[in-house]
Amino acid sequence: MSIEKPLRAVNELLLSLTESSVPLLTETSAHILSAGGKRLRPRLVLLAHAAAGGTDIDDVVPLAAAVEIIHTATLVHDDINDNGTLRRGRETVNSRWGGTFALLTGDFLFTKTYEIMTPYSRELNQILARASRELVEGETLQIKAARDGKIDQATYFEIISKKTASLFMACAELGATAAQAPQEWIDALRNYAFHLGLAFQIIDDVLDLVADPGQLGKNAGVDIAQGRGISVVADGGEAGAAVAAKPAITLDQDTAPAPLKEGLLPGDSLDKAIQKGHAKAKEYAQRAIDGLNVLPESAALDELRALARTVIERDH
Numbered sequence: 678m679s680i681e682k683p684l685r686a687v688n689e690l691l692l693s694l695t696e697s698s699v700p701l702l703t704e705t706s707a708h709i710l711s712a713g714g715k716r717l718r719p720r721l722v723l724l725a726h727a728a729a730g731g732t733d734i735d736d737v738v739p740l741a742a743a744v745e746i747i748h749t750a751t752l753v754h755d756d757i758n759d760n761g762t763l764r765r766g767r768e769t770v771n772s773r774w775g776g777t778f779a780l781l782t783g784d785f786l787f788t789k790t791y792e793i794m795t796p797y798s799r800e801l802n803q804i805l806a807r808a809s810r811e812l813v814e815g816e817t818l819q820i821k822a823a824r825d826g827k828i829d830q831a832t833y834f835e836i837i838s839k840k841t842a843s844l845f846m847a848c849a850e851l852g853a854t855a856a857q858a859p860q861e862w863i864d865a866l867r868n869y870a871f872h873l874g875l876a877f878q879i880i881d882d883v884l885d886l887v888a889d890p891g892q893l894g895k896n897a898g899v900d901i902a903q904g905r906g907i908s909v910v911a912d913g914g915e916a917g918a919a920v921a922a923k924p925a926i927t928l929d930q931d932t933a934p935a936p937l938k939e940g941l942l943p944g945d946s947l948d949k950a951i952q953k954g955h956a957k958a959k960e961y962a963q964r965a966i967d968g969l970n971v972l973p974e975s976a977a978l979d980e981l982r983a984l985a986r987t988v989i990e991r992d993h
Contacts, residue, residue: 680720680723680724680727680734680980683723683734683735683738683741684716684719684720684723684741686735686738687716687719687723687738687741687742687745688716690738690739690742691710691742691745691746692707692710692711694706694710694742694746694789694792694793695707695710697785701774701778702781702782702785705770705774705778705779705782706782706785706786708767708770708773709749709752709753709764709765709767709770709782710746710749712764712765712766712767713765714745714749714765716745717877717984717988718741718744718745718748718844718845718848719741719742719744719745719848720741720984721845721848721849721852721870721873721984722737722740722741722744722848722849722851722852723737723738723741723852724852724977724980724981724984725848725849725850725851725852725853725856725866725870725981726852726853726855726856727852727856727975727976727977728853728862728866728969728972728975728977728978728981729852729853729856729858729862729863729866729972730856730857730858730862730973731852731855731856731858732856736855737851737852737855737856739793739794739796739797740793740797740801740851740852740855741848741852742793743790743793743794743805744805744808744844744847744848744851746786746787746789746790746793747786747787747790747805747808747809747812747844748844749786750783750784750786750787751783751812751816751840752764753769753770753771753779753782753783753786754779754780754783754816755816756769756770756771756772756779757771757776757779757780757783758816758820770782787809790805790809800854801851801854801855804847804850804851804854805847805851807843807847808843808844808846808847811839811840811843811844812839812840812843812844814839814840815835815836815837815838815839815840815841815843816840818832818835818836818839818840819836819840822836834875837874837875837878837879838871838874838875840878841874841875841877841878841881842870842871842872842873842874842875842878843874844874845870845871845873845874845877846867846870846871846874848870849863849866849867849869849870850863850866850867850870852866853866853867861971862971862972865968865969865970865971865972866969866972868965868968869965869966869968869969869981869985870965871965872961872962872964872965872968873961873962873965873984873985873988875957875958875961876957876958876959876961876962876965876985876988876989877958877988879954879957879958879961880954880955880958880988880989880991882954883950883951883954883955883958884991884992884993886947886950886951887951955989958988958989959989962985962986962988962989963985965985966982966985966986969981969982
């Protein structure tokens, strides 16, 4: 199936939502939203809805826009925390307008989700609210752990479960719930999205080690410079995601790189981090694909499987 038309509708809605009675907010919001991006999360909402039997995809275009706005707002705030200067191939909001206006732009974008979600049910609003809370929790855990120098395996996976996988799960759950799918299908799509989110973030952290800013469209080396990310996961054994109803996560001790103290990783540790990251991402992508077997075959289901493969093969 083709979701390019509803994706264009999502983009049009996003740009219309930048309008504010304060011209500066219109300008800053349009700056980041018009830069594009992967639109992976809106795509996941639309595909989950179709795979779960949804018949009117236009009904979920605003839901797809809502998750992208939340994601974009977190990027604006992340760039403040990281002193980022490049995002989606453009100068960051904080770099061009300063941290205060960037903070307010992120807040403005977050408030736009209230407007979008007003017509929808309490259940759908709760799904998005829960994911938004976990996003903030994950980012807080990440910053605190990096500052304390105490990022271990369990903490790393709790962080990425909350700050990345939680919104992926919300995307799938929003689409499937809006389609009034059976609970078994909703659970399967949530499980798919959870593992997809883990795979996506691990590859993101690998790319932070190896890609250049022009390739990524954002600053590279941020995680390694701040002592966080896949490069600092050092200890072996079981590592629980520490999020209710989410599967346990483990890493193999023999491939774990030495922890990063400061500066760059030694070459052998860098190679191990990259190899381990790719291996785990592939494992989670395969788990995501395998979990879809309970749903009826469809073009949308095929696209979800392809999406999992694309996530681990990407170079930006």
